[in-house]
Amino acid sequence: MPALKKLIALAVVGVAISATLAQAADRKAAVEQVSFGIDAAKAGLWREATYRWERAVELDPSYAAAFNNLAIAYEQAGQFEKAKQAYQKAAELDPKNTYIKQNIDLFKEINDRANRQNAR
């Protein structure tokens, strides 16, 4: 009986380790996508950047920076609703990040203006 318990415990630890390793691998791949996206955005290739950051959030849905960057890309494309959702997600994942907060404040100004125009 104790041997069975030991076996179960070992299995649980094994699963946890493999999950952590998989997560780390996903984060690594997501970081690569984010980095590539930044280079693309710096070169003005926002479509490419959007694609990269969309891949990044798929690979690692807990990656705040990827959501932040994706929100900026959506904003740049005039897709305000998508940008809002992505910013919200970024702020949820990293609520203390001042850069995300600053981006959100600037986005809000523009979004409010666009909403005022649509409401008129």
Place this chain on the structure above:
Amino acid sequence: MRTARTLASAALALAASGCLTFVEVPVETPIRPKIDASPFSRVYVAGFLPSGSEDVDTNLETVRLLRSQLKNKGGMRIIEADVLPLADAAKPVPAESAPAAPPAAAQSDSGKTDTIAEAELPPYEKIFENKDYWKKVGEEFGSPLIITGSVVFVPHQRSGYVQKEQEVYDSFGRRSVVPVRTYMDRKGYILRPKFVFIDGRTGETLYTETFREEILYNAEQSTPALSSYFELMDRLLPSFLSTLSSQTIRGSRFLLK
């Protein structure tokens, strides 16, 4: 010693990579136009109901200004036709004399459109709801997008405390600027244009927008009414233009790694 140096450089590299977690990039956010002007090949800035000061012919000046702005900054095809004396067409006819009423003439001898008192403007503004009238205007010009409305431009004065900056010198002759509150009589103008966008094919109103801007000068300063009018119009033109054409707002954002 060697190990210490290696460690120090590794720490530096780590710190540097830690610092560079963000990249500031310029962004251009597009804001869509308020109305879709694509079904119209041309725009006709017809005319405006002038109200308030008689120092500026707000009908003529507004038509000229909007036509040039739409052509140059909005990239639109503009119909360069005579300015519609809208006050004439919109003059309300008393009910009892309606059948025998002569055609309304609100134009003065000088050819300048008479201004309408601000309180009397609402009955004149009913013309914007007259679909048949605008459909007829539209037919005459090939069913364009018609821009019309009213422009209230009135003198205004207000007295009170204002904050000014004053130069002061201390005992060593050093100059500094300090804020000083002083009582001032000020006068200027209020501009309240209402822009009405009408579908020249149906005569229906597509969109209406009202703005309000005011300017005040020192009472001793003499500023021509026309200068004030253009100064105030300048402030609201970007918003007016954004009704028909998309705008781009430039800024910057932080990309994160």
